[in-house]
Amino acid sequence: MSPRNRELLFLLPAVLVTTIGFATIYIREAERLEWASLSYGGIFLGLFGLVHVAERFLASQADPYLLPITALLSSLGIMMIYRLNPDLALQQAVWLLVGLGVFVFVLIVARPLARLASYKYLLGLAGIGLLLFTVLFGREVYGARLWVRVAGIGFQPPEFAKLFLVVFFAAYLADVRELLAVSTRRILGIAFPPLKYLGPLLALWGLALALMIFLRDLGTSLLFFGALLALMYVATSRLLYVVVGTGLFAGGATVLYQLFPHVQRRVDVWLDPWADVQDAGYQIVQSLFALAEGGLTGRGLGQGFLITPSGRTLIPALETDFIFSAIGEELGLAGAVGIVLLFFIFVWRGLRIALASSDDFVRLLSAGLTAIFGLQAFLILGGVIKLIPLTGITLPFVSYGGSSIVANFALLALLLRASHEATRQEEARLEAAVRGPAPENPVVVGPPAGGLRGLRTEGRGT
């Protein structure tokens, strides 16, 4: 089966889940909702169908699982938002539409991906600019300054900055990775690469971090750090970077903890939310109550205690940062683990794309995008279930929030494009191998017994 037909097949479960979900919410909340809501599932997936068709033209050989996973995550998200606040769900639907538009747009312009690499400094500067812009004009929400209002629409520039910066780092590292991997001098017995190549990297890293400190947002800075460490490690295969980077971060975090009561409070609440269940610990404690209420199979869609009779959500930021708690209550451990697994499959497919790529930039880009995506999911999921301190970031594709949705669809487009190019390169290589070794590219790979078709869809299979 071709990747696109496979993708279409896997979109079907998402159609089913969305239709059943909306019908359940409608039956439960019939007084509040309209009959039209029953068609939302169909409309929603019609849109994914259109994007799927666009993909057939723009990235026909791309991974078939990522779009269905995204569709499932977004449909679970919009269903939950709809159940909590139908008005917000309508806005989320608009953002989804914009996100799918941006997805197609990115597929068109990022052709071939190498084009992005040539704009790396421009993109890096754009990323920094976005962060700077946020520092200057941002508004504080829940202690972090992430929101900027432009023409009446609020958005979160860091969501986009993370994409630009990952593209920059991937491109830059692709250029200098060999030089970085070679150590030229030893300091205290540890071999270090030439500072010349490390310099710009460290500068940008430090700048991004400094901005993060000004934005007072622990979660986003942790994301950048983590994604960059992952990229450095993948690019150089040297664990030294991970060790030094983690040390740097630990030092930075300690300083942050000492300097900012905001950060201190977050950590204290994580260590013991029960000390102040009515105020500081309220959000996380209520999140745990919601999860406990859900138990194994959940209370059922629309049947949790998520909305107080006065119409407010029981947990502040329930539609955004805490959407997973709502899912945990209404869909139970089964639904919650399902979401976790969907994110893990996403990460697995993303890293497979990186493995399959023969181009350094494409490989690093897909690894970086996957890492930042996976980390973001882990940080917020771990935060709301009290595995790690809570940081205010969105759950990709699930949380309410235009910037998050749009940025993550752009991320998905880049990944799928990378996947398409990786498969194409592989095919070209295999064809060359079948025809006989080409003098300028002496790769000898014999086709396995399964034949070429299997290889095409499965990538290199390492």
Added chain:
Amino acid sequence: MERPLKRLLYFFAVLFLALIVQLSYVQVYAASDLKNHAANTRALDAQMRIERGVITAADGTVVAQNRQEGGYFLREYPLGELLAPWLGYNSLRYGRSGVERVYNPELTGETDELTARSLLDILTDKPKRGADLQLTVDLAVQRAAVEGLGERKGAVVALDPRTGQVLAMASWPRYDPNQLDERWEELNQDADRPLLNRALQGLYPPGSSFKPVVAAAALAEGLFTPESTFTDEGRYVAGGFPVTNYGGNTYGEHDLTTALAKSINTTFAKIGVALDEQLLAYARAFGFEKELPLPLESAVSKLPEPSQIDTAHLAQIAFGQGQLLATPFQMALVASGIANGGRVMNPYIVEQVTDFHGSVIEQAQPSVWLTPVSPSVAGQVAEMMVQVVERGTGTQAALPGVRVAGKTGTAEVGEGGDHAWFIGFAPADDPRVAVAVLVENAGGGGSVAAPVARAVLEAGLAR
């Protein structure tokens, strides 16, 4: 670059596995602790969202309703203290009692029949609501009972002896279920226990109000007739213990009817000794040592252990002392059993349960609980009890133009003064209302309890 990528994947596998482990811990392992945590208001929240059914009195007067505040329903009792022994309370903080507790599944719509219906309601767009209850309480009788008792510790019970329909239940000290949360500490710490429904939960020595049971047993066993004669010398020694009459009176020669009318202890002590263990059997046949067939919280009326029974004990029991303990409700059942030709009906407090659509899902069906004596024996005892009111100790229960049957009781207690009792029914020939009155430490049954009983009987006859 392949090794680092694979390691990155393993790293993520570990992270996401940690998520699943923590999720399982929170959602399954620690779930019940979290659900029961003091700061978790979800259970309360769920209760407050339910529109409980409305409770009405027999005449349709609303006695428990809801007030909506935000999306929450708060319970209101328009008649305040009047029906506290019936309704109990429905507190989010302190739980429930009375009808609010016993009929909670119906009131919240959680019974099987109601859930089946609410599923239909969901499909047909109907909001969820609990079922309505119609109590058997007659507000006029209830008011007569409450006002008759006044602010004296004690209890009053009235029922229709023909059906078992409970007409009134009063208990003092009482409380206002509207103010339960505010006054909980105070009510709970009060040594007089205002939260206790004395009509059902109070256990008292019945004193001479127990004598109709003894008389019925004697007649049923064929040992004596109402005309059997006895001689009272003011003192009778049974098993080494002397029995005397109330007030130290001596009555000389008299028949059984007079013995009941004047409440002559020595005569009843002799009957008790003659009945031997049959006395206890008849007490059981009238409902002693049995759970009351009522859904409300109630105490079981007690007889002495069979091993403790000797002649002295039998003599004491025969005039309601010894280790005999009865609830006012049990004594009302004794009165109504005699009134109803020897058949004690199953008492009931809810006439019907109606669901949200107005269809009746439960309707009270009168049925016989116990048959301690035959109709002829019951008739003879009833006639003797008429004499109590006409020429004996119970004259203050008399009503003009109505033959009232009754029996007074003045139960001796260790300290604090005698308990005043009166049990009775009217009209004697075709009883429509039976009553039991108990006033703690208040003195003689004839002077204290009989007037209360008269007021309640009068209200009951006006139904």
